[in-house]
Amino acid sequence: MARGGASVEIRGLTKSFGAQNIWRDVSLDLPPGEITALLGPSGTGKSVFLKSVMGLLRPEAGSCVIDGVDMVTASEAERQEVRRRFGVLFQDGAMFGSMSVYDNVAFPLREHTHLSESEIRSTVYDKLELVGLVGEEHKLPGEVSGGMRKRAGLARSLVTDPDIVLCDEPDSGLDPVRTAFLAQLIMDVNAATDATILMVTHNIELARTLPDNIGMLYRRELVVFGPRELVLTSQDPVVEQFMEGRRQGPIAMSEEADTTIAEASASEDHAGGGTALLTRARRASEPVAAPAIPDQLTPSDGSVREGALRHRDRLVGTDPADLLTVGGREEKAPLPPPPRTTAIGRGIDLLGDVLALGLEVLRLSLRRPYAWRETIEQFWFLARVSILPAALVAIPFGAVIALQLGSLTVQIGAQSFTGAASVLAVVQQASPIVTALVIAGAGGAAICADLGSRTIREEIDAMKVLGVNPVQRLIVPRAHGAVLVALLLNGLVSVVGVLGGYFFNVVVQGGTPGAYLASFTALAQIQDLFVGEIKAAIFGFIAALVAAHRGLNPKGGPKGVGDSVNQSVVITFLLLFFVNFAITTLYLQIVPAKGA
Numbered sequence: 001m002a003r004g005g006a007s008v009e010i011r012g013l014t015k016s017f018g019a020q021n022i023w024r025d026v027s028l029d030l031p032p033g034e035i036t037a038l039l040g041p042s043g044t045g046k047s048v049f050l051k052s053v054m055g056l057l058r059p060e061a062g063s064c065v066i067d068g069v070d071m072v073t074a075s076e077a078e079r080q081e082v083r084r085r086f087g088v089l090f091q092d093g094a095m096f097g098s099m100s101v102y103d104n105v106a107f108p109l110r111e112h113t114h115l116s117e118s119e120i121r122s123t124v125y126d127k128l129e130l131v132g133l134v135g136e137e138h139k140l141p142g143e144v145s146g147g148m149r150k151r152a153g154l155a156r157s158l159v160t161d162p163d164i165v166l167c168d169e170p171d172s173g174l175d176p177v178r179t180a181f182l183a184q185l186i187m188d189v190n191a192a193t194d195a196t197i198l199m200v201t202h203n204i205e206l207a208r209t210l211p212d213n214i215g216m217l218y219r220r221e222l223v224v225f226g227p228r229e230l231v232l233t234s235q236d237p238v239v240e241q242f243m244e245g246r247r248q249g250p251i252a253m254s255e256e257a258d259t260t261i262a263e264a265s266a267s268e269d270h271a272g273g274g275t276a277l278l279t280r281a282r283r284a285s286e287p288v289a290a291p292a293i294p295d296q297l298t299p300s301d302g303s304v305r306e307g308a309l310r311h312r313d314r315l316v317g318t319d320p321a322d323l324l325t326v327g328g329r330e331e332k333a334p335l336p337p338p339p340r341t342t343a344i345g346r347g348i349d350l351l352g353d354v355l356a357l358g359l360e361v362l363r364l365s366l367r368r369p370y371a372w373r374e375t376i377e378q379f380w381f382l383a384r385v386s387i388l389p390a391a392l393v394a395i396p397f398g399a400v401i402a403l404q405l406g407s408l409t410v411q412i413g414a415q416s417f418t419g420a421a422s423v424l425a426v427v428q429q430a431s432p433i434v435t436a437l438v439i440a441g442a443g444g445a446a447i448c449a450d451l452g453s454r455t456i457r458e459e460i461d462a463m464k465v466l467g468v469n470p471v472q473r474l475i476v477p478r479a480h481g482a483v484l485v486a487l488l489l490n491g492l493v494s495v496v497g498v499l500g501g502y503f504f505n506v507v508v509q510g511g512t513p514g515a516y517l518a519s520f521t522a523l524a525q526i527q528d529l530f531v532g533e534i535k536a537a538i539f540g541f542i543a544a545l546v547a548a549h550r551g552l553n554p555k556g557g558p559k560g561v562g563d564s565v566n567q568s569v570v571i572t573f574l575l576l577f578f579v580n581f582a583i584t585t586l587y588l589q590i591v592p593a594k595g596a
């Protein structure tokens, strides 16, 4: 069933990370219903480009319009709507690690369709069969090979018959035979659905025989984009070298080396030497034989693709000279450096981000569907990792407070108030802080590490692309779980602390049980208990938010996750002490001390 693929119009797109410009001024139209391959040396920003098209990364300039919606400036809700039309295969598959291969492939259908489980089952098995994974469906992603994960990711990306398919190196990790099957599969999917397909690949054979169009990123620019037939016969040295996989030419081992060669070439040109590498092939006096164009794959059922017909018409009207004008090759002035940010500025940004995340969590807390199961699992997990340490910390804490206050009250002749003083100190101050430190140290660290590893495995990106809001699905349950556990732990720590105080005051220091208990009613009041619980809930919320924020923004790979965990604990501790001070001051202003 032909549906006419979606159009993707990209104009002047520019993306940098801090001072590092990845590419600039990229303009191209992905022809609807055709297959396009994006090539380029490693590290030239092909994956960044795909993520920018998906709206997962925000370029600082330019537009990427998909059927009328600019993915750069649109709201997250609008982007989510467009993403429902996407099928995305991430570089490492981005399978959800806690779900089986079957559940991963069924995920988009369960989220976005009203199909019955038996209909879902039949669709999932169709796709698993296409990618050769029937028999492996009950395994977890961690129990199958990298190539299998990739194929499972492809099955998941195709399960909703998307209009736009974006694949990041679909062939990586696959053997040559499976790569050949995969190429045929992409061609058949295009023939059946007329989807607009953009794939990043390093596989030259695939690039030569599968796509209708080829684009190439090199030295921070799109240096060529056009019909396969014209790109394959291009005599541009960069394109030729890449398509032939040669060492000789302007492309070197690294981006820096590419830049050095190009600069040398430009200065030779400038000096009138006439031997610059970038233009050498063009200036060679002997005629250069045009390379042969290999036959393009055809659909296995022998049908004629709609995209192929449109492509043929476009090809007739394309001037080969247009190919190299896209993006241009002339040296452009360097981009201005980004504004410098100070440590204080970064701290303020971080606080702003955490606050925004907190507001988002509160807003989504009431939104359905509520992730009950995840909340209960998180509550149970946080309770398990924090109850024992909290109880163990509470005993010496209660004891220290009782000892300190006990000796102080004896010195000032107010021994009869030792119990109340212990209660106030433990219930109002020590207990919420101990609770929050344990939640931040044990629970928050685990939340941060879990989310961080999901982020670097691109699971969070996959979730967004599959139309699921990770804040609603993952952060809200963790924040609620942390608040509930904080309330529970605060009660526990308070009881253990007060009992510890009783033990040291009465048993060790020889006080009387009656005086210890009687003093409770003299100075303590029920609001003290409430304020302790409110503090604990706020601290638990803050601990979960900071952990989630750091987990969603790790810098780099596994080491970045480790750094995020460390930052999450330190930042939470700092915030807690400030917030505790603020709440205590406010409380003392509002609720006068008993007996005052």
Ligand SMILES: Nc1ncnc2c1ncn2[C@@H]1O[C@H](COP(=O)(O)OP(=O)(O)OP(=O)(O)O)[C@@H](O)[C@H]1O
Pocket (backbone or CB within 6 Å): 017, 022, 040, 041, 042, 043, 044, 045, 046, 047, 048, 049
């Ligand atoms: N989230 C990020 N933060 C900072 N830098 C990033 C981020 N993502 C990518 N980069 C940088 O952008 C550059 C391009 O990365 P990208 O993964 O897009 O390259 P690629 O062309 O896909 O490479 P390969 O072909 O090797 O997969 C790299 O220098 C990378 O370090």
